[in-house]
Amino acid sequence: MTAWLFPGQGSQHRGMGAELFDERPDLRDRADDILGYSIAELCREDPEQRLADTRFAQPALFVVEALGHLRRIAAGQRPDFLAGHSLGEYAALFAAGCFDFDTGLRLVRRRGQIMARASGGGMLAVVGPRADTAGALLVAEGCTELDTANYNAADQVVLAGPTADLSRAAGLLKRHGLRCVPLRVAAAFHSRHMDAAAREFAAELDEVDFHPPRVPVLSNVTGRPYPDGDVGALLARQMRSPVHWERGMRHLIDSGVEDVAEIGPGTTLTGLWRSALRAASGGTASRRTAPPSAEAVSPARRPAPAEPTRYGPPPDARRLGSAAFRAAYGVRHAYLTGSMYHGIASVDLVVRMGRAGLMGFFGAGGLRPERIEEAIERITGALGPDARFGMNLLATPGDPVLERAVVDLYVRRGVRYVEAAAYTRLTAPLVHYRFAGAHHDGSGAPVAVNRVLAKVSRPEVAEAFLRPPPGALLDALVADGRLTPQEASVAARLPVSEDICVESDSGGHTDGGVALTLLPTIRRLRDVVAGQHPGAPAPRVGAAGGLGSPEALAAVFVLGADFVVSGSINQCTPEAGTSDEVKDLLATVGVQDTVQAPAGDLFEAGGRVQVVRRGTLFAARAGRIYQAYRRYAALEEIDAATRRAVERDCFGGRSFDEVWAETRDHLARHRPADLDAALRDPRRRMALVLRWYFRHSTALALRGDPEGRANYQIHCGPAMGAFNAWVRGTDLEDWRHRHVDVVADRLMHATAHHLRDALRRVSGEEAPIVARSAQS
Incomplete structure (x- = not known):
């Protein structure tokens, strides 16, 4: 750069x-x-x-x-x-x-x-070791009419103020071993x-x-x-x-x-x-730096070169992770932003990342295909026809028709990068997306034009993505006309995903996984599977979840991560597609302020996600609703006290009947088969009514409805609290300054510095331990 x-x-x-x-x-x-x-x-x-x-x-x-x-x-x-x-x-x-x-x-x-026209006063250059402390030295001596006008370097500042005070200051500072040179100016600029x-x-x-x-x-x-x-x-x-x-x-x-x-x-x-x-790089500024001799506010001229430093140049964050990953995704860091559902990972977020030479995934989960296509239009319109961007493909086991429609949209619109999330098994639409357009190149090597970055938190799921798809699934896709025989022949030689992202301790479905154990385990699994398929490319393994500080990123890179995907921290940025009220809340979250709660998309199966508990009662109320589902077989069986509490606290005063009427109308428009099933099965009908709370609580948070704050559903891991602690006291403490590309750059470069310093310590070399903030 x-x-x-x-x-x-x-x-x-x-x-x-x-x-x-x-x-x-x-x-x-x-x-x-x-x-x-x-x-x-x-x-x-x-x-x-x-x-x-x-x-x-x-x-x-x-x-x-x-x-x-x-x-x-x-x-x-x-x-x-x-x-x-x-x-x-x-x-x-x-x-x-x-x-x-x-x-x-x-x-x-x-x-x-x-x-x-300004007149009266002047400027004084101060040169020497720790010249940047000149202002403090003068205040201690009672010289308070001078300001530091230029902070040019640690060994060079410029003072400005009344001429008499500058003369007095020069005498005081010379006693501290600092060189003082008056500048030929007629006023005290920058003061x-x-x-x-x-x-x-x-x-x-x-x-x-x-x-x-x-x-x-x-x-x-x-x-x-x-x-x-x-x-x-x-x-x-x-x-x-x-x-x-x-x-x-x-x-x-x-x-x-x-x-x-x-x-x-x-x-x-x-x-x-x-x-x-x-x-x-750990060196100090040269003591032989020449003082400024020009007018006005000129910085000093031509500092003499310093002695070589022991540890060489500053570390390069662009070397972290896999160079092959950076080349495949066309990014300058092995760092992506993950998709946050309902467009929280917004068009603005994806566009900002793309313009910065980085890449993000749009949060398509929970959106209808027409909304997703509109987002694709806006992203490609902003970034151009060769834009590097990704889209989310969220597993929808309860709505396979929606998954197929989204995949058809991605194939038709030429979307080349997809983040597959919440999958517990391979599905036909997912495999269709991956191998649509696959072919053999001029040398006969298999080529897949679409990339799937698979988020996984269980080894058996990772293994399914690491291998080529099962033959029976490919045969069914060919028979259905979704893949050609040529595309299927390529699929038989390539893994479903060339990039596996181990997700742990995040706001998604992670099964409570821990990166310290999951990441090495899945890397070893990758090596075993790759050895069984010597002709196929060895997939890369990255990490997501819990990545809110340089120390966390450094840890997963040391564990062998080829790339990282950030998540929770990005919803507290100006570009995130959620409300300012949610961002204000997220900026106060600590590492202890999240908790596991029932998941709306895997409600019947008992799935859980991590959410914010600070300032909201969502987790407790969602737990009450899930217990009612487990205890009763139909809405009519729910006891009166539980029913009143759910209707009052969770449904915003709506009755079960009103919620069912709204749900029935939605299903009639979009999922008539599910409506038929619910009309035949009282327990299914109960699940659909109770699950309404999860849509409602998400909508309240996205809108920032002040009346519904207690019910805000905010998916988030403890990375948010770690990030807040790291940026405290810097310009990024205010979320309005946390532009998503700035967050990426600050984290990656601080990670590179942290790794360098950590390697010095573990190797026994003497080096000061410096806590690097987001501002340093």
Whole structure:
């Protein structure tokens, strides 16, 4: 991954961008019209030495950096992240599509004019080991009128404030072994002393219609990517807020960025990037870092290279898991987001993952085929015809017609990736999906175009997916016209699934399984089965459930997981298709706040799922309903007290008769065979009425109905509590910042760091134990 960095004021010099203006004469001429002078002459020759003037330096830098960006785009290059130091942030936002060239140039021209009028005060660069503690040292000495304006690196900050206070501060800090260099500026930029100027510029920003960034852009104010809708607000704060450059560089490292390109004059930001890499890999910033000598808020120039560190570069999260898995799914991490039923794993979630070079499964469980097809339309419309995305295929033993209809839809729409969940045995529709379109390639090797990622929690179920389908099942599919004889011949040579996901301790059907025992057991089973089918590819084995912290991901990778699939944590993201009320509740959940409860889809069979118990009575009430089903043979036999309690507490005041009437109408429209069976069998009719509570409780949660909060059914494992604990005190504590791709990147990169540190400890090497938060 690559980030493009745009330097700020102080990096300008005569001759900058000289070769760029003739490449885009249209933009050069527009800049001349907006500014009222020749931008090419100013940058190439600077005949009146105006580049030292903020009013001219800021527009000139923006034009040069914008043209440099466009040159790279024309050459077919694309960044994964964008960042700009102070003024450079405007070029980064232009590159991300937040505004057009003309708008950006007008903004920076006005910004330069406003900043040039500010006077009084100055800035002081502080260089040396632990320079980032300078602010605290000064407060301890009673020097409270200064602000830290730039956090450039651990060994380099810039202070801003009144000139007299800066002189006093220089003397104090030199006694602490820190080097202080005054900057040639006329005001205390990026400090409280710019409040009036910032308010004036905020009025200018209010007139601009900003677009959401197409590429993540790091904000100077937060050191984190701009959230959608916050561009104007953060730019308004930028003029008076410190530049958190070091924090932004740490975010890039944790997000997997390995290379940067500095677009604009100088190599200042490249040097700061190297300093951040050294700090991330266990080294320290060089004591020989040169102090800044440029005007305004320029970061220091060209830090000297540090000594080699003992442990090498930061770990690469993209190497975790199976490279073959990443290639097969077209993703940059061996990490997927699982399907959460009723569209909780939403279109927005799947699209966001796809745009980030990752992949998610849409939560099709519980939805009718027409709703599922609408979701496919929206996903492919957003991601394009070559989109990488997956759909859920949920086992529906009580409704085989629905399973067949969903499979027919997936085959017809060319869905290539399916997550198969809750299967206890192979079914004809599942095998049909897997081998529809299967063929032999030019060398005679078997090829299946559709991939099934099977979630399993029992070895015997895993074994069924690890082997080719039974011959009798293939014969029946051929006889039924669902597979051709050629497709069936390919199926006889390939496993039903090339990717087995061991699910434990999740919000799904897991039989109470534990990853520590299940994952190694099923890996060994995979090896045995693969040895019996030497011509077939050996399926990969991954893990799901309980994955809410770097330590949990690290554990399953050490156990041999080829990939991971996250689940519960993703329903507490802005993209999840559930209510804000549920997300507010989930953000408070601890690891102890979940419990097993009866499952609506496997009600009669006694199936159980894990749900949230904090703030809801669903588990207790579902248990009461299931006990009534076990105790009685018909609705009419249920005792009066139980009936009143269920109708009042679970059915929202509806009577059994009213619920049956609603259920009967639904079955008449969608499942007439089930209606006939219920009319003949009183116990079946009772089950259908009691199961209504599970649909009702899910709908209450999805809507966020405040009156029905006690009945919210929220499938969730303890991973949610572990994640909440991990992000406490960081920007991800608020679920509104937990974008699903950000969660994926933070977890995977923190996992890589955790594994590196853990391996040092178990190998006996001395290394500090550092608890890595979601922010570090």
